[in-house]
Amino acid sequence: MKVKSSRIFRPGNRFLVPYLAFLSAFAPISTDMYLPALPSMAENLGTSNELVSASISMFMLVFAFSMLAWGSLSDRYGRRPALFAGALIYIISSVGIAFCNSIMPLLSWRCVQAVGSGAATSLSMAIVKDIMKGDRMEKVISLMQATLIIAPLTAPVLGGWVLALVSWRGIFWCLALCGLFAMLGVFCLAETAPKSRTASIAATFARMGVVLGKKEFLKPLLLFSAMSMPFMSYLATSSFIFQDGFGVSAQAYSLFFAFNACSSLMGPLSHLYLLRHLPRNTVICAHLALMSAAGIMLLVLGGKGPCFFALLFAPICYCGSALRPPSTMLMMQSIKGDNGIVASLINCGALLFGSLSMFIASLAIWPNPILAVGCIAATVSGICLVFWLKIKKDY
Numbered sequence: 001m002k003v004k005s006s007r008i009f010r011p012g013n014r015f016l017v018p019y020l021a022f023l024s025a026f027a028p029i030s031t032d033m034y035l036p037a038l039p040s041m042a043e044n045l046g047t048s049n050e051l052v053s054a055s056i057s058m059f060m061l062v063f064a065f066s067m068l069a070w071g072s073l074s075d076r077y078g079r080r081p082a083l084f085a086g087a088l089i090y091i092i093s094s095v096g097i098a099f100c101n102s103i104m105p106l107l108s109w110r111c112v113q114a115v116g117s118g119a120a121t122s123l124s125m126a127i128v129k130d131i132m133k134g135d136r137m138e139k140v141i142s143l144m145q146a147t148l149i150i151a152p153l154t155a156p157v158l159g160g161w162v163l164a165l166v167s168w169r170g171i172f173w174c175l176a177l178c179g180l181f182a183m184l185g186v187f188c189l190a191e192t193a194p195k196s197r198t199a200s201i202a203a204t205f206a207r208m209g210v211v212l213g214k215k216e217f218l219k220p221l222l223l224f225s226a227m228s229m230p231f232m233s234y235l236a237t238s239s240f241i242f243q244d245g246f247g248v249s250a251q252a253y254s255l256f257f258a259f260n261a262c263s264s265l266m267g268p269l270s271h272l273y274l275l276r277h278l279p280r281n282t283v284i285c286a287h288l289a290l291m292s293a294a295g296i297m298l299l300v301l302g303g304k305g306p307c308f309f310a311l312l313f314a315p316i317c318y319c320g321s322a323l324r325p326p327s328t329m330l331m332m333q334s335i336k337g338d339n340g341i342v343a344s345l346i347n348c349g350a351l352l353f354g355s356l357s358m359f360i361a362s363l364a365i366w367p368n369p370i371l372a373v374g375c376i377a378a379t380v381s382g383i384c385l386v387f388w389l390k391i392k393k394d395y
Contacts, residue, residue, distance in 0.1 A: 023124035037168035066118030071344025086119020087183035094176035125343035130192035224327035225349030232354030237369035267321030295378030
């Protein structure tokens with residue numbers, strides 16, 4: 001594929017990967033940066049904490065499905081036009097939120113912002129699939145996964161600093177600047193999508209069904225999307241486990257959360273080392289088995305105290321994030337072409353399964369949330385391990 005040498009963000013350029021990593025982190029930046037401002041937003045807008053918190057869940061739902069549309073559209077019109085449109089939508093919606101004086105307009109603009117954010121996340125992975133192969137692709141995916149873990153850790157801190165200087169509206173002005181940076185990057189980005197885009201829009205979206213109809217892609221998509229469930233169930237319940245269940249302070253809870261987040265960060269980084277010494281199939285089997293065993297131990301010992309729970313959940317965090325690079329690589333290599341659709345389905349699948357686990361973990365059927373997290377981790381990991389042992393010979 002020929003690319004214009006005048007573009008700064010082109011294959012082989014050292015600035016391309018940091019730009020793609022930035023794009024991939026749009027969702028956590030958009031949700032976590034304004035978490036410290038939720039109470040002041042509720043007070044300023046004269047609404048309940050529940051409605052303000054709904055701006056997060058609504059964002060994630062719209063974000064997940066918007067990626068499917070952006071992936072298909074970028075396959076037809078190109079990555080650059082789709083990314084430019086997404087960034088523009090993101091900027092306008094962020095400014096719209098900054099001017100909101102009531103909750104309903106804010107919720108509406110947040111949904112629009114989710115649509116724009118979906119373009120950045122899905123197209124960053126599509127561009128990787130367009131121009132990279134083999135070890136290079138896997139290294140870049142690992143770095144992008146590490147960025148996805150670092151962003152939720154740093155975004156609330158940055159949001160707290162902004163909040164100390166200005167009101168909550170200033171946070172959304174900062175998000176608008178993030179969108180502006182993404183847009184400016186489009187002018188430096190070389191087009192990476194295939195040149196042939198003659199199919200109609202209807203035919204382009206129909207390709208999604210064709211891709212999902214290929215078992216060599218659908219099987220690992222379902223399996224590895226389900227592996228987002230243990231950590232997402234933890235996100236939904238961890239504050240209640242530590243603060244209500246163990247009685248720790250909010251400050252102590254943040255330290256336990258940071259410990260588990262650091263365990264997640266080690267996953268994609270150590271994966272690069274493991275691949276040099278072990279076959280990919282062996283690495284996947286070992287991580288699935290360790291997650292299932294850790295889930296069982298969590299059921300047995302997780303209620304003994306906050307340190308026990310954090311230590312036992314650390315392997316689940318580590319293995320879940322370590323599985324992302326090899327599984328993403330495997331899914332990308334399982335199908336040729338349709339790079340935008342493939343990338344969007346991978347991202348959307350993980351979010352949908354993760355949202356399902358958050359819902360399941362929050363149900364009143366559980367005697368305590370530790371039981372919910374432990375059961376989800378042990379059961380899902382165990383089922384995925386059996387399924388992987390059955391299909392791994394095809395990969």
